[in-house]
Amino acid sequence: MPDATPSQDDAYDSTHDDTYDTAVNEALERLGHAGFFLGSGNQLRGFALHAPMGAEALAALGHGDQVPDWVEWYAGHRGLGAPPDLFAPIDAADPDSWRAALGEARRLADWATLFRREIDGAGWRETLVKWWPRLTPGMFAGLTHGVIRTAHAVRGITAVGAPSTVQLHELANGLAFWAALYQPPDGALARGAKAVGAVRTLGRQPKSKLFAAADARLEQSVDAALAELTAIGAGRYTLMRPGGNPVPAIHAVTAPAAVRMTLPHLPPQLALPSYEAVRDVSGTLLNIFTGRGEPDPAAPAVDAHDPAERRRIVEAAVELRDEHAIKIAEVARREYATYEDPRCFAAAHHAVRLLGG
Incomplete structure (x- = not known):
């Protein structure tokens, strides 16, 4: 596979496109009350919600103007579900607490709360660096949707000058899905x-x-x-x-x-x-x-x-x-x-x- 200089036809740079920023933020605002799975209700299993990832990818392709209609289409055809209920707090400072919650789908909301708190307190990059190696052994989580959703969220954050609250919350959601659906190699x-x-x-x-x-x-x-x-x-x-x-x-x-x-x-x-x-x-x-x-x-x-x-x-x-x-x-x-x-x-x-x- 030869290395190559990036082709101008393919090297779309979303960091210089206001449409990308607007499209991603509007999509995440629209999806702010969505759950983690398709359908209705606050189910804790099934087909993973792809709307945040799909909207970001569509914007990254240079089709930010189509993102609002696409999100509405997705909501109508796939269903957005509802956020799960909180179960019990997870203490990030206590290894026994957070390790016991790995792979527990019922703890999805607890994980999302933890990661929002971590990002608010330490910053998104520090949180990512801290938790990436902890979650890496469980990368099979949700057929890899945890790591993929996390990656799309990171690109959204780094593509803009100052990430919005909804973008930071989307990173928390990606990490939460990864942690709650965590699947170790020997699981x-x-x-x-x-x-x-x-x-x-x-x-x-x-x-x-x-x-x-x-x-x-x-x-x-x-x-x-x-x-x-x-x-x-x-x-x-x-x-x-x-x-x-x-x-x-x-x-x-x-x-x-x-x-x-x-x-x-x-x-x-x-x-x-x-x-x-x-x-x-x-x-x-x-x-x-x-x-x-x-x-x-x-x-x-x-x-x-x-x-x-x-x-x-x-x-x-x-x-x-x-x-x-x-x-x-x-x-x-x-x-x-x-x-x-x-x-x-x-x-x-x-x-x-x-x-x-």
């Missing part, structure tokens, strides 16, 4: 997922070989290794056939890209453990949710090196409105801007095709 859910993956993937390429190219890039940098890990997940995603659920495997693309997007705001010593954690998660996702075989011969070839084709893929995702299509298209644009690897755009094209079918 029951993770063990079960890996067991299912092993049964369904007998004879498949071992993870050590699957990610060998990404591991080799560590000699250059963790950033390069994460980019390659993302591209490997994208390449595997293009093997998915119509008929199955096209959503879960997308996170083998969006999760490592989310980690790569956040690492510049973290101490360097957290980079390698973060890479190792998301590599493990990506292997589990790919083993369970992707199939073997060749790409569907009916799928047209994608020339991702053609700027017009890249624009077409992004516009198709935006037009489809599906939150996962928007997010993977935004990842494709962001990754291509740095490394000019075509695999993420091929995956985004395939995702639009599967999700729109």
